[in-house]
Amino acid sequence: MFTYDPPSGNRVLQIEAVKEELPSKPVLGPGEGLSERPILDGKLHYSADITKEPNHVPGLTQGSEIDVPIEYDGSVMGVLVVESAETHAFGKNDFEMLTIIARQAALAVKNARLYHGVKNSADRQAILYQVSQEIIQAGLDMEKVYQSI
DSSP states (O other): OEEEEEEEEEEEOOOOOOOOOOOOEEEOOOOOTTTTTHHHOEEEEEEGGGGTTTTOOOOSSOEEEEEEEEEETEEEEEEEEEEEEEETOOOOHHHHHHHHHHHHHHHHHHHHHHHHHHHHHHHHHHHHHHHHHHHHHHHHHHHHHHHHH
């Protein structure tokens, strides 16, 4: 699973489950790899034979690949990539199942981002509270107020 960083256009590998050791790139830039297609158009893409795909990033030397957008509220947050060493390995049921998994992944990513945002906000508020208490204790001594800040 890759998450998408809109400012850079990069896809960043977040989690990987493989049966065999394959070379992998932790970051794919714009124009690299098949997994960019769902980022660009928000649609599932199936490559039945990766040897016929010019943008395939080396990993498997042959096989097939499904790239499913991880989308929440109309915004693509990443892409789920599933590969098989067999060509033409996937069908309609696989597409449906992976679409459901990608939706669940989108909810998990969104919830994690919301959690981190709330945690960061709480941390900032705690720091501001601490500083305000130090300022109150400093009273009118401007040197202590400056140190507290």
